[in-house]
Amino acid sequence: MKLPWAFYLSWKQLFPTGRGVSFFSILSVFGVALGVNVMIVVVAFMNGFQDKFRTDIIDSQGHARAEMAYGSSGDWKDDMKKLESQPKVQAVAPYLNGHLLLEHFGNRSIPFAMGVDPVRGDTVIPVSEFLAEGSPKILAVEASRITPLPVVDDLQDDVVFLSRQAADKLGAHPAAALLTTDHNSSSNRVGNGIMVLRKLDPFVESGTWKVRFEDDGSYRVTDPYDEEWEDLFFVSEKIENLGEGIPLFEITPGSTPFAKGDLFTIEIFGASVIDVYSPSMLEKAKDDELLPPRQVRVGGIFEVPWQGFHLDALFGTLRFMQEMNGQSGVVHGFNLKFVPEVASDTQALADACMNTRSSLGENWSVVPWFVENAWFFDLLKFEEYLMVLIMVPIGLVAAFAIAIALMTSVLRKTREIGLLVAMGGSRLSIGTVFTMQGFVIGLLGAVLGWGMALLFICYRDSLMSFIVRNIAGEEGGAGVAQFYDFYSLRVPYPWDSADSLQNFLTFGAFAVGVSTLAGFLPAWKAARLNPSEALRSE
Amino acid sequence: MSDDNKRFALEAKGLAKTFPYGEERLKVLVDADMRVVAGRSISIRGESGCGKTTLLNLLARLDFADTGELYWNGESYDPKLPPGPRDAARRACLIGVVYQAYYLIPEMNVLENVLLAARLAGSMGKDAKQRARELLNRVGVTNRERQLPQKLSGGERQRVAIARALLNRPKVILADEPTGNLDERSAGDVMELLLEACREEDAGLVLVTHNPSFAKATDEALNLVKGELSPA
Numbered sequence: 001m002k003l004p005w006a007f008y009l010s011w012k013q014l015f016p017t018g019r020g021v022s023f024f025s026i027l028s029v030f031g032v033a034l035g036v037n038v039m040i041v042v043v044a045f046m047n048g049f050q051d052k053f054r055t056d057i058i059d060s061q062g063h064a065r066a067e068m069a070y071g072s073s074g075d076w077k078d079d080m081k082k083l084e085s086q087p088k089v090q091a092v093a094p095y096l097n098g099h100l101l102l103e104h105f106g107n108r109s110i111p112f113a114m115g116v117d118p119v120r121g122d123t124v125i126p127v128s129e130f131l132a133e134g135s136p137k138i139l140a141v142e143a144s145r146i147t148p149l150p151v152v153d154d155l156q157d158d159v160v161f162l163s164r165q166a167a168d169k170l171g172a173h174p175a176a177a178l179l180t181t182d183h184n185s186s187s188n189r190v191g192n193g194i195m196v197l198r199k200l201d202p203f204v205e206s207g208t209w210k211v212r213f214e215d216d217g218s219y220r221v222t223d224p225y226d227e228e229w230e231d232l233f234f235v236s237e238k239i240e241n242l243g244e245g246i247p248l249f250e251i252t253p254g255s256t257p258f259a260k261g262d263l264f265t266i267e268i269f270g271a272s273v274i275d276v277y278s279p280s281m282l283e284k285a286k287d288d289e290l291l292p293p294r295q296v297r298v299g300g301i302f303e304v305p306w307q308g309f310h311l312d313a314l315f316g317t318l319r320f321m322q323e324m325n326g327q328s329g330v331v332h333g334f335n336l337k338f339v340p341e342v343a344s345d346t347q348a349l350a351d352a353c354m355n356t357r358s359s360l361g362e363n364w365s366v367v368p369w370f371v372e373n374a375w376f377f378d379l380l381k382f383e384e385y386l387m388v389l390i391m392v393p394i395g396l397v398a399a400f401a402i403a404i405a406l407m408t409s410v411l412r413k414t415r416e417i418g419l420l421v422a423m424g425g426s427r428l429s430i431g432t433v434f435t436m437q438g439f440v441i442g443l444l445g446a447v448l449g450w451g452m453a454l455l456f457i458c459y460r461d462s463l464m465s466f467i468v469r470n471i472a473g474e475e476g477g478a479g480v481a482q483f484y485d486f487y488s489l490r491v492p493y494p495w496d497s498a499d500s501l502q503n504f505l506t507f508g509a510f511a512v513g514v515s516t517l518a519g520f521l522p523a524w525k526a527a528r529l530n531p532s533e534a535l536r537s538e
Numbered sequence: 539m540s541d542d543n544k545r546f547a548l549e550a551k552g553l554a555k556t557f558p559y560g561e562e563r564l565k566v567l568v569d570a571d572m573r574v575v576a577g578r579s580i581s582i583r584g585e586s587g588c589g590k591t592t593l594l595n596l597l598a599r600l601d602f603a604d605t606g607e608l609y610w611n612g613e614s615y616d617p618k619l620p621p622g623p624r625d626a627a628r629r630a631c632l633i634g635v636v637y638q639a640y641y642l643i644p645e646m647n648v649l650e651n652v653l654l655a656a657r658l659a660g661s662m663g664k665d666a667k668q669r670a671r672e673l674l675n676r677v678g679v680t681n682r683e684r685q686l687p688q689k690l691s692g693g694e695r696q697r698v699a700i701a702r703a704l705l706n707r708p709k710v711i712l713a714d715e716p717t718g719n720l721d722e723r724s725a726g727d728v729m730e731l732l733l734e735a736c737r738e739e740d741a742g743l744v745l746v747t748h749n750p751s752f753a754k755a756t757d758e759a760l761n762l763v764k765g766e767l768s769p770a
């Protein structure tokens with residue numbers, strides 16, 4: 001070991017022989033570690049929130065919105081082709097928005113209505129994901145087991161999807177099914193043959209459907225309209241679409257075979273039918289032309305994760321919206337999705353929007369998502385900076401504690417320092433003894449802080465629910481967690497993302513730098529001690 | 539350098555030192571001469587506050603003098619300059635110090651304390667470890683090398699400090715009242731050991747003491763009176 005003696009001595013003072021580690025070292029290292037941990041975690045979570053909101057916003061409106069200043073003059077399909085031919089554009093979805101008045105058994109709602117092109121499905125806006133978010137919650141457990149999720153294909157000109165809030169207000173629901181009899185899994189059979197509905201479209205009527213087995217492999221279905229047993233179906237058979245309004249049953253045999261007489265009874269509740277009024281009807285009413293409301297069926301319930309999204313909202317087909325607005329062949333604009341390389345980089349996205357606009361023409365505007373929602377992200381950024389601003393002084397407090405402890409140690413060890421000089425120690429080495437202590441504390445604190453931050457990120461959900469439960473109570477906890485969507489936060493590890501790595505390194509370096517500086521002051525004092533006086537001190 | 543110089547492990551000529559004392563200056567050393575020969579011992583006695591510690595500090599280049607000349611092992615040092623890095627580096631190899639309070643580092647065990655001298659001199663290695671063990675045996679602190687200083691008695695601590703001072707085979711040991719904190723019996727033992735060990739190790743010894751019988755045991759006894767050294 002040819003370590004310079006100053007390194008050796010500073011190490012020994014932090015980790016004395018026999019005692020392993022000094023009390024001062026433990027406290028200082030922990031102090032630094034806590035500071036590093038908190039700073040990393042706060043920034044990581046702020047980034048997680050931003051990331052989450054970014055995804056939610058992009059999901060609800062695409063990467064950019066292209067609109068014509070005075071409405072499209074020509075055919076919107078031509079505009080769409082032009083947009084689709086743009087090199088960086090991945091998908092284009094036309095939209096036509098407006099407000100509609102809905103009525104269902106005297107309940108009213110005026111949702112923000114969005115006309116989308118069902119053929120394009122969810123190439124830009126993931127409507128099916130929204131449906132998945134919204135639907136399971138309305139149904140009982142038994143029902144959700146067999147009722148299929150609504151799909152975008154269910155969206156037709158006489159079908160709309162409602163946001164959860166709008167549906168609740170109206171008391172409206174999409175078609176649902178409830179399994180009321182299941183012989184195969186009854187108490188004396190204990191089988192696990194499964195029956196699910198492959199398709200339950202909005203046009204299915206309410207009523208009881210029955211599936212009765214002839215033997216272990218074939219069954220007959222009876223519909224609510226005529227109580228006759230229909231054709232024979234086979235379990236092994238691939239089910240076919242029998243047309244609108246007819247549910248499709250799919251049977252999976254379990255461990256206990258089906259037997260003659262086994263029966264499934266399914267209660268089906270048809271989709272709510274709601275009345276729709278539009279502002280254009282009002283125009284016509286002025287001309288004494290009274291139109292009956294348009295009747296549409298509820299095809300599904302959706303929920304959009306983005307809190308800034310309209311709470312009362314409706315998705316309909318583009319044509320439905322055009323008809324309701326009395327504007328056939330017109331769209332308001334297009335939601336755009338760009339290729340991933342462009343989408344992941346704000347500058348590239350801004351450039352792509354500019355390019356798209358200039359190739360479309362002067363009267364077009366192409367607005368990227370972060371411009372449209374700038375206020376929100378500015379707010380988040382501001383909050384993040386504010387947090388860091390508050391935390392940096394806390395980190396400095398830890399540094400002061402280290403400096404004071406080391407300073408005390410210098411005072412306590414004055415005679416020892418004198419002796420070290422008398423034994424041939426240079427001022428530089430004496431200074432190094434104390435600077436090194438600050439450095440080592442910073443380094444160990446940073447490493448420990450990294451470890452704590454990793455643990456925190458790893459166990460964030462259980463930690464968060466623990467904290468929230470203890471602060472807000474069971475119910476309050478559920479509310480808080482739901483509001484922040486905390487549990488679906490993506491908080492990347494440093495080996496997964498450059499941003500996260502930078503976050504870890506920045507605060508690690510900050511800790512090492514600050515505690516080295518904290519060691520520097522006492523070190524300076526120690527190095528400047530006059531040895532003859534130091535030896536004399538009591 | 540002349541042969542004359544080389545004959546002495548340490549030589550000082552005409553050292554003078556004053557300290558600021560209000561408006562005036564307190565004359566502590568006026569004209570102190572000293573010649574230390576390897577393997578031989580010198581004792582210095584004097585009233586309290588007469589400047590004995592000050593003299594040792596000047597000899598060790600821990601402080602600067604007003605006038606005078608200083609040679610360590612024949613190498614010339616200007617005692618009027620404030621001590622610098624070169625002084626520190628050579629001091630580690632040439633001078634050993636023993637103080638009244640033992641000044642062992644509390645965070646390190648006995649062996650590590652002795653070896654610290656080698657680390658400071660940059661001569662840490664297997665040989666140093668071997669020598670440290672031999673010296674600890676020599677000073678009579680056997681089988682305690684892994685203990686922390688706080689577990690040792692005063693006499694034992696001072697023995698460890700002597701072993702530490704001798705580790706780098708210094709030319710001179712400067713001892714400032716090394717037995718001042720010890721009871722009579724262990725003081726006698728430690729003093730005997732110090733004198734013997736310096737003789738064996740061929741190191742010159744400058745011993746500051748109040749005890750006349752210890753002074754007698756040295757090869758040369760000096761008195762410091764009014765800033766000058768004179769034979770007792």
Ligand SMILES: Nc1ncnc2c1ncn2[C@@H]1O[C@H](COP(=O)(O)OP(=O)(O)OP(=O)(O)O)[C@@H](O)[C@H]1O
Nearest residue numbers: 533557558566584585586587588589590591592593
């Ligand atoms: N840094 C200083 N500034 C001012 N006066 C000092 C300083 N150091 C020592 N002195 C004075 O110099 C004189 C000699 O001090 P020194 O410590 O050398 O005496 P000493 O002979 O070792 O005494 P003792 O036997 O009590 O240890 C004393 O009067 C002391 O007050």
Ligand SMILES: [Mg+2]
Nearest residue numbers: 590591592714
């Ligand atoms: Mg003294």
